[in-house]
Every structure is written in C-alpha cells, then in structure tokens.
Amino acid sequence: MSIWGKILGGAAGFALGGPLGALIGAAAGHAVDSLRRPRETDQTKSIAFTIAIIALGAKLAKVDGVVTRDEVEAFKRVFKIPPNEVKNVGRIFDQARKDHRGYEAYASQVAGMFRNNPAVLEELLYCLAFVARADGHVHPNEHEFLANVAGIFGLDQTAFERITALRPDARDADPWGVLGVTREMSDDALKSAYRKLVRENHPDALTAQGMPEEFVQLANERLAGINDAWDRVSKERGIR
Secondary structure (H helix, E strand, O other): OOHHHHHHOOHHHHHHHHHHHHHHHHHHOOOOOOOOOOOOOHHHHHHHHHHHHHHHHHHHHHHHEEEHHHHHHHHHHHHOOOHHHHOOOOHHHHHOOOOOOHHHHHHHHHHHHHHOOOOHHHHHHHHHHHHOOOOOOOOOHHHHHHHHHHHOOOOHHEEEHHHHHOOOOHHHHOHHHHHHOOOOOOOOHHHHHHHHHHHHHOOHHHHHOHHHHHHHHHHHHHHHHHHEEEEEEEEHHHHO
C-alpha cells in the first residue's frame, strides 16, 4: 500500500500520536490523543515524514503572505499525490494552515522521531527549501522559517547552507557550498566529504531510514546535484 493509503483513512493518526497525529485526526474527523507517544515503527516514521512535509509546507505557505502558482506546482512535484487523493491531502494541508499550533510543534515531533537519522531530516528540509525557492527567490520570512526548522532538526549552519545551496538548476549553485567544503581543504579531504555525502543521501539509504518511497524522485535529484557539484569541484582542482 502507498503512503497515502496508510495515512488518509485517519487511523494513522492513532498510530502516530503527537501534534502530527492530531492533525491527521482533525482532518479526518477523529479525536486523537496528542500527548500519547507512538511506538517508532518504520511505518510511523514514514507517516511522520510525509505529514511533517504537508504540515510544515502549509505553515511555510503563510509566512510571506502569498502562495504563487510556482510554489503550488513545486508542492505537487514534491508530493506526487495520486489524483484520487488530492482532496484528502488538501484537507490536511488546510487543517495545518488553520491549526493554532506553530510550526515548531510539528518540526519538534519529527525531529525527535528521526534524531538518529539526520540525513532524513536534511531531505525533509530540502523538500521545504525546494518549494520555498520555486518562484525564483526566497522571501526573508521563508529563509527565517527554514533556518529555524534546521535549528529544531539539530542541523548546524554549515549543513543548512549546504542543503539550501542546492537549486532546481544546478548551474546556479555554488558547488563548494553544495558539498559543504572549502577551497582550503586537501584533495583527500574533499574526496572524503563527497563520498560521505553520497552515502548519506543515497535514496536507498534514506528509504531504509524511514523516508517514504514516494519521495525518491526528489532524493535522486538532490543526489544528482551533489554529483554535479563534485564534477565541477574536481574539475576546478584537477582531481581525477
């Protein structure tokens, strides 16, 4: 069963618990104990990842006061929502926008569930950044939102800059920033940093840690951006 089939019946809220579970329950018309701590199975992690992107995406959409067509299209591209589930996902999105909770509650819950899988949290942040920059620029309020979410996720400034340096068009990105490296590093250190990024961000590794398969395409695009950055850096340094 796809991640959407697991989530949108509403019962997933009972398994997930916390503010994310309560959000599913509210959208489906069920009461959920938001204080109950869920058992962290692979399924609850996948559900948490997906609902966190919907909820945080909804909160992100509010911060600059304008939702553009480009952002909507980017949102659809991130989610790959089956046509028959668009209304249900929209219901969760709208519920998150109206919810009195701030985005911090959602970010904190998913951060706790993936505390031992920071690469998955990086992928979640990348999805949000992908939507934020879809209209060609990132509003200061969107940048602050992303930076705050990164902090809740436990990602440092270097990781934040590396993740948000990736662009839909890789030619616009600083390859050194994408890899999180400096020109002062040795060739061996550069190779090591690149290989570590590839290992951590390979879609197979991410899905094994709880990222739903529905997000593999965007993960592949991110990995392609990392590989493109390495090609440019290694060419500049003459590394074979």
